Amino acid sequence: MEILGLYYYWVFAILLMIGLYAVIAKRNLVKKLIGLTLFQSAVFLLYITMGKVDEGTAPIFSVTGSNIFSNPLPQVLILTAIVVGISTTALGLGIVVRLKEEYGTIEEHEIQEIDER
Amino acid sequence: MNILVDHLLALQVVVPMLIAPVVILLAPRGLAWAASTMVSLLTFAVAIQIVQGVLTGGPMSYLLGSWPAPYGIELMVDAFSALLLLVVTGASAFALISGRESLDSQIDAGRQPLFYAAWLLALAGLSGIVVAADAFNIFVFMEISSLASYVLIAGGPDRRALPSVFKYLIMGTVGATFYLIGIGLIYMMTGTLNLVDMELRIHSVAEQRPILVAAGFITVGLALKAAIFPLHVWLPNAYTYAPHMVTAFLAACATKVSLYILLRFDFFVFQGNLVDHASQFAAYMMPLAILGILVGSAVAMFEKNIKRLLAFSSIAQIGYIMLGASFVTVTGLTAGIVHIFNHALAKGALFLAVAMFAMVAAGLRLDDLKGIARRMPWTFGAFVIAALSLIGIPGTAGFVSKWQLIGAAMELGTAGLPLVAVILISSLMAVVYVWRVVEVACFGEAVDEPGPPVSVPPLLVAVLWLIAAANIYFGLNPDLPLTLSGDAAAELLGHLP
Amino acid sequence: MIVIFGVVLLTLLVITAIAIVRTENLFVAVMLLGIASLFIAGNFFLLDAADVALTEAAIGAGISTVLFLSALALTSERERSKSSNKILSFTVVAVAALVLIYATFDKPRFGDPDAPVQTHVAPWYLEKTPEYIDIPNVVTAVLGSYRGYDTLGEVLVVFTAGIGVLFLLGSGAPLGSLPQEKINEGLRHHLIPRVVGRVLIPFILLFGLYVQFHGEYGPGGGFQAGAIIAAAIILFSLLEGEQRALSVLPARVLLGLVAFGPLLYLAVGIAGIVLGGNFLDYSVLSSDPVKGQQLGILLIEAGVGITVTGVLLSVFHAFAARGR
Numbered sequence: 030m031e032i033l034g035l036y037y038y039w040v041f042a043i044l045l046m047i048g049l050y051a052v053i054a055k056r057n058l059v060k061k062l063i064g065l066t067l068f069q070s071a072v073f074l075l076y077i078t079m080g081k082v083d084e085g086t087a088p089i090f091s092v093t094g095s096n097i098f099s100n101p102l103p104q105v106l107i108l109t110a111i112v113v114g115i116s117t118t119a120l121g122l123g124i125v126v127r128l129k130e131e132y133g134t135i136e137e138h139e140i141q142e143i144d145e146r
Numbered sequence: 147m148n149i150l151v152d153h154l155l156a157l158q159v160v161v162p163m164l165i166a167p168v169v170i171l172l173a174p175r176g177l178a179w180a181a182s183t184m185v186s187l188l189t190f191a192v193a194i195q196i197v198q199g200v201l202t203g204g205p206m207s208y209l210l211g212s213w214p215a216p217y218g219i220e221l222m223v224d225a226f227s228a229l230l231l232l233v234v235t236g237a238s239a240f241a242l243i244s245g246r247e248s249l250d251s252q253i254d255a256g257r258q259p260l261f262y263a264a265w266l267l268a269l270a271g272l273s274g275i276v277v278a279a280d281a282f283n284i285f286v287f288m289e290i291s292s293l294a295s296y297v298l299i300a301g302g303p304d305r306r307a308l309p310s311v312f313k314y315l316i317m318g319t320v321g322a323t324f325y326l327i328g329i330g331l332i333y334m335m336t337g338t339l340n341l342v343d344m345e346l347r348i349h350s351v352a353e354q355r356p357i358l359v360a361a362g363f364i365t366v367g368l369a370l371k372a373a374i375f376p377l378h379v380w381l382p383n384a385y386t387y388a389p390h391m392v393t394a395f396l397a398a399c400a401t402k403v404s405l406y407i408l409l410r411f412d413f414f415v416f417q418g419n420l421v422d423h424a425s426q427f428a429a430y431m432m433p434l435a436i437l438g439i440l441v442g443s444a445v446a447m448f449e450k451n452i453k454r455l456l457a458f459s460s461i462a463q464i465g466y467i468m469l470g471a472s473f474v475t476v477t478g479l480t481a482g483i484v485h486i487f488n489h490a491l492a493k494g495a496l497f498l499a500v501a502m503f504a505m506v507a508a509g510l511r512l513d514d515l516k517g518i519a520r521r522m523p524w525t526f527g528a529f530v531i532a533a534l535s536l537i538g539i540p541g542t543a544g545f546v547s548k549w550q551l552i553g554a555a556m557e558l559g560t561a562g563l564p565l566v567a568v569i570l571i572s573s574l575m576a577v578v579y580v581w582r583v584v585e586v587a588c589f590g591e592a593v594d595e596p597g598p599p600v601s602v603p604p605l606l607v608a609v610l611w612l613i614a615a616a617n618i619y620f621g622l623n624p625d626l627p628l629t630l631s632g633d634a635a636a637e638l639l640g641h642l643p
Numbered sequence: 644m645i646v647i648f649g650v651v652l653l654t655l656l657v658i659t660a661i662a663i664v665r666t667e668n669l670f671v672a673v674m675l676l677g678i679a680s681l682f683i684a685g686n687f688f689l690l691d692a693a694d695v696a697l698t699e700a701a702i703g704a705g706i707s708t709v710l711f712l713s714a715l716a717l718t719s720e721r722e723r724s725k726s727s728n729k730i731l732s733f734t735v736v737a738v739a740a741l742v743l744i745y746a747t748f749d750k751p752r753f754g755d756p757d758a759p760v761q762t763h764v765a766p767w768y769l770e771k772t773p774e775y776i777d778i779p780n781v782v783t784a785v786l787g788s789y790r791g792y793d794t795l796g797e798v799l800v801v802f803t804a805g806i807g808v809l810f811l812l813g814s815g816a817p818l819g820s821l822p823q824e825k826i827n828e829g830l831r832h833h834l835i836p837r838v839v840g841r842v843l844i845p846f847i848l849l850f851g852l853y854v855q856f857h858g859e860y861g862p863g864g865g866f867q868a869g870a871i872i873a874a875a876i877i878l879f880s881l882l883e884g885e886q887r888a889l890s891v892l893p894a895r896v897l898l899g900l901v902a903f904g905p906l907l908y909l910a911v912g913i914a915g916i917v918l919g920g921n922f923l924d925y926s927v928l929s930s931d932p933v934k935g936q937q938l939g940i941l942l943i944e945a946g947v948g949i950t951v952t953g954v955l956l957s958v959f960h961a962f963a964a965r966g967r
Contacts, residue, residue: 033646034753039744040653045327046740047660052316054732057722059669059714063676065319066707067660070683072326073699077692079334082761083754087693088769088781089861097756099691100765101781103333105790106282107695108782109797110326112866112951113289115702115710116804117319119958120293122714123808124300124312126965129718131305136724140309156922163799164909167902170806210792211915212924217767219792260810267803274796286796290803297807327743334750337763347759359746 037078044071056137058128062121069114076103076110154199155208155221155277158192158231159287161185162270169263175255178262179246185266186239189273193231200228201629205637207279215279216340222279226634229483229627230276230399230406233490237398238269240494244609245391248501252302252389261301265395268294272403281329281339284407285322288371291403292318295396302389310383317370317380324367331360332415345414361416365408365430372404374468375438378461385457390501393453397460397497398490405464405486409471409479413638417474431472436568438465443575447582452503452510455579456496459536462572463489466551469565473554479635480628481550487627488535488543491620495532495613499525502602502610512582516590524607526587528614533580535617538573542621546628548573649689656682667722673711680704693862694782697854701870706955709877713962775926776936778859786864787940791923794943795912797866798905798950805901805954812961830882840882847875855948859937865944869951876952877959885963897957904950911942 048071051064080100088101125135132140150157165185172178199206205224209215223231242265253261271291278284296318300311333339335356336347351357366377373381381401385393412427442462449455463485470482500510502525507514519526535542551569555562620627659679663672680703687696726732751758772784786794830836851871858864880888915924925939926932 033649034750035747036650036653037753038747038750040657042740042743042747043657044660045743046736047657047664049320049739050732050736051664052320053735054726054729055664055722056724056727057669058312059711059718060664060672060722061316063663063669063672063711065316066676066703067663067679068320069323070680070703072323072330073695074683074686075327076330077687077690077695078753079330079751079758079760080692081690081754082756085691085754085756087691087862089693090773090779090781098769098781100760101768101785102760102765104692104695104782105785105793107692108698108786108864108866109282109286109793111695111698111702112797113286113800115707116293116800117289117315118707119710119804120296120807120811121312121315122710123811123958123961124296124308124315126714126717126962127300127811128308128312131308135718136722137309138724138727144306144309153916153922156916160909160912160922163795163905164913166799167802167905170898171902209921210923211788212921212926213789216764217771218789257810257813260806260813263806264803264810267799270799280793283793283796286793286800290796290799293800293803293807297803297810300811331746333760335759337759337761337765339764347763351759355749356746359742362742 034078037074041071041075041078044068044074058125058135058137059122061137062118062125065121066114066118069110073107073110076107079103151195153208154192154196155206155223156210158189158196158235158277159270159274161188161192162266162273166263166266166270169266170259172259175258176246178259179242179249182262182266183239183242183246186235186242186269189269190232190235190239193228193235196223197228197232197630199223200225201633208277216338216343219283220279220340220342221277222342223277224634224637225630226406226410226483226637227276229487229630229634230403231273233402233487234269234272234276234399237395237490237494238265240609240613241391241395241398241498244498244603244606245394245501247603247606248391248505249389251505257301261298264294264297264301265392267291268298268395268400272399275403276406279341281332281341281344283339285326285329288322288325288404288407291400292322292371295400298392298396299384299388301392302387304387306383307387310380310387314380314384317377321367321370321377324363324370326367328360328362328364328367331356331363335360341410341414348415357416361412364411368404368408368411372401372408373461373464374405375434375441375461375465378438378442378464381461382454382457385460386451386453390453390497390504394494394497394501397457398494401460401464402467402486402490405467405471409482409638428472428474431468435465435468435472436565438462439469439568439572440465440575443572443579446579447575449579450511450513452500452512452515452583453497455583456493456500459576459579460489460493462576463493463536466547466569470547470551470554473558474639475554475557476632476635476639477550477557478554479638480631481547481554483634484550484624484627484631485547487631488547488617488620491543491613491617492532492535495528495610495617496536498606498610498613499529499532502606505602512586515583515587517587519584519587522602525602525610528607528610530584531614532617533583535621537576537580540621541618543617543624543627545621546624550628645689649686652682652685652689656686668720669715669722670712670720673708673715676711677704677708680707694780694864694867697862697867698870701867701874705874706870709874709959710962713959717962717965775933776940777933778937778940780859780861780863782862783858783864783940783944787943788925788936791912791925791939791943794947795905795908795923798908798947801950801954802901802905805950805957808958808961809898812965831884837882840878844875844879847878848872851875855944856941858944859940865947866951869948870955872948872952873955873959876956880959880963885960889960892956894957894960897953897960900949900953901957904946904948904953907946907949908943911939911946915939 048068080103274287535544854863855868929935
């Protein structure tokens with residue numbers, strides 16, 4: 030159980046790394062947005078992992094069932110964060126579509142070249 | 147009336163939030179603008195009330211849903227928040243009142259309701275951040291204001307706004323997510339999200355590592371949003387290609403709110419609890435602040451587009467604010483915080499003047515502005531007054547901040563002399579870039595025949611002069627901003643051991 | 644057993660993420676992103692976060708994929724340039740990851756019931772909810788009532804994204820990638836999708852409504868319901884064509900939904916002030932505070948669901964109409 034816990038946190042760090050790498054290094058704008066989504070998902074994993082309680086269940090009272098519940102607060106925060114993430118993605122994609130229309134390309138360096146002319 | 151007074155803190159945020167959905171349904175011409183302007187003026191009035199409340203009664207607090215903190219979300223306003231509220235609501239109100247013609251010329255009539263709704267949401271978001279006392283609540287409202295700003299910046303006719311706003315979106319979202327990681331780590335170690343509660347509980351956290359890492363992530367995340375050097379790269383393009391009134395609004399207040407959160411976290415939550423944090427803060431922040439001041443002013447000296455010139459100047463001004471904060475003394479913090487107020491006055495007026503130039507000149511490159519001082523003498527006069535405040539000439543508001551800043555540097559003894567030199571050199575650089583504009587405008591020969599005297603909207607000229615005059619008024623009577631800033635600095639420092 | 648399952652899911656997740664970044668075909672990347680979302684949702688379920696798993700599946704695997712594909716249809720499918728600054732990016736990112744791993748060594752043990760997060764605020768929620776709000780799903784209680792102000796902010800974030808996309812893409816300018824007839828007829832000439840779709844759509848809508856109103860008793864609530872209902876109507880639009888979908892729910896109605904959702908939420912909050920409590924205080928909405936809380940949560944969840952449905956559909960139509 031100890032190892033699993035550490036593993037969860039390491040996967041969070043690795044996923045963060047992969048997402049952030051895509052955001053910084055890739056030049057295609059849609060790829061950047063995909064990387065951003067991965068980056069944000071890693072953070073969700075961090076929050077939910079810290080809410081887990083040994084032998085617990087989802088924090089929903091039921092007539093039969095145990096009395097040990099996992100923490101509801103991180104879940105609420107992440108519900109909000111997921112929705113904020115999709116909103117940002119939607120707006121980002123809207124901007125990308127407009128960029129394609131105005132510049133004819135969605136590669137970052139090509140747009141810069143067009144602007145410098 | 148009494149009911150409203152009790153709920154002022156909530157109303158500050160709720161009123162713009164309430165009208166924004168209504169505005170998108172207001173199709174008739176001009177109605178969206180009228181509604182937004184009235185709401186903005188209302189929020190300005192509420193902010194003034196709150197400032198009075200704080201000056202007389204001390205910090206104000208409000209429990210949403212009537213749930214006790216830290217189980218529910220709490221709002222809290224002290225002197226620092228009150229000052230920011232004034233700046234945010236004031237910037238929005240004055241930009242909207244004077245901006246009708248400028249915005250009409252840059253935003254299609256059919257899309258205006260959506261644009262003004264986004265403006266109100268940016269206002270609500272920024273106000274919401276300032277009154278919040280819950281770390282996650284700050285994140286949510288930070289995202290509201292950010293998304294709304296992206297829409298505002300992308301609203302103008304210049305297609306170069308699109309790549310700029312995309313870059314801002316990416317960097318802003320990375321910054322917000324870093325902030326989220328930071329507060330997640332703090333939550334993991336303390337179990338709370340309420341700022342006041344957090345401060346108490348961090349005392350007893352034995353393991354420091356996650357908290358240190360959290361401090362790092364929160365600082366980097368907010369630095370991205372606040373355009374602190376070297377994470378400022380999104381700002382020049384975003385401000386240059388946005389609609390002119392949007393630049394006036396955002397340049398006056400948007401990055402300052404991120405600075406507010408940074409200082410709040412740093413002094414409330416971290417400084418008292420992490421060993422040696424005060425000197426670490428100075429060690430990291432001061433060099434970056436100095437670099438921001440010097441690089442920002444230097445690049446501004448060579449810029450050819452007046453909006454971009456002013457944008458780089460803003461980066462330098464953010465450097466001044468951080469320099470003041472990095473002293474970790476009352477004088478230093480007061481200097482930094484009062485500069486938030488004074489810079490808003492100066493830059494706001496400058497960008498309003500630029501909006502007027504845009505209505506008359508062919509473009510906004512310095513070459514396009516030749517001779518504009520003769521065509522628009524009143525506007526240019528106000529521009530010069532605001533520019534003098536930016537440089538820091540005695541008698542203007544900008545001088546008050548720089549004087550405080552120099553005073554704070556002198557308190558350090560001989561170690562402070564290089565800092566005084568930096569402040570003086572950068573002010574000289576400001577003289578250079580202001581002179582470039584003045585020279586072209588007054589002595590340049592207009593390329594084509596000057597047409598008949600242009601009629602600029604009288605409301606815009608009136609508001610511009612009001613703010614330019616405010617620069618002088620607050621330069622000569624700086625009591626109000628200085629008292630608020632002093633109180634704010636004392637509160638922030640009061641949380642140190 | 645669960646431990647092994649968790650480890651396997653996480654490893655698959657990392658492999659998928661690497662594949663997403665390396666592939667040059669954006670269509671493949673988006674599909675893999677959907678799969679990664681499902682792995683994450685599976686993990687959330689293992690970590691006892693049922694509501695979050697449902698939301699991640701509906702929004703991350705469902706809606707997000709639709710939005711990306713709509714955008715790809717309007718832009719381009721392949722990534723054309725190589726990465727830039729590979730070494731610099733790798734260094735920055737590695738530093739960030741190492742710093743985080745450095746921090747893991749002092750973290751509370753995974754699952755520890757005595758960790759600070761489990762002993763401070765959470766027990767109060769679990770203890771007091773039966774007394775103050777009396778609904779079984781504590782997550783909905785926290786989301787809707789104790790931290791209702793955050794949820795209001797979230798609704799406004801969705802609203803902002805909606806008006807932002809409408810602002811940017813609202814007036815359909817021709818891009819010319821798909822001819823008008825094709826968009827308007829959808830998949831009508833394909834028999835099997837049409838028949839299956841017609842059978843499925845009513846059930847999906849029903850499920851969406853169930854999730855909306857059952858959020859107090861089990862996993863569910865406004866966000867998930869909004870995403871599911873929007874998905875059903877998007878499916879209808881794909882099968883029957885844009886014209887028919889817009890005649891069922893015209894753009895004006897959608898704009899009205901987008902505006903009405905937040906207004907409903909804010910109205911409930913202001914009702915709290917008018918009736919004597921603070922903003923978003925539901926206890927005063929009825930003579931019995933507990934009933935008042937339940938009524939308040941019901942109403943605001945409705946506001947949330949309406950906003951999410953309206954925004955997601957408006958965004959989808961904005962993207963779809965741009966191709967005309």
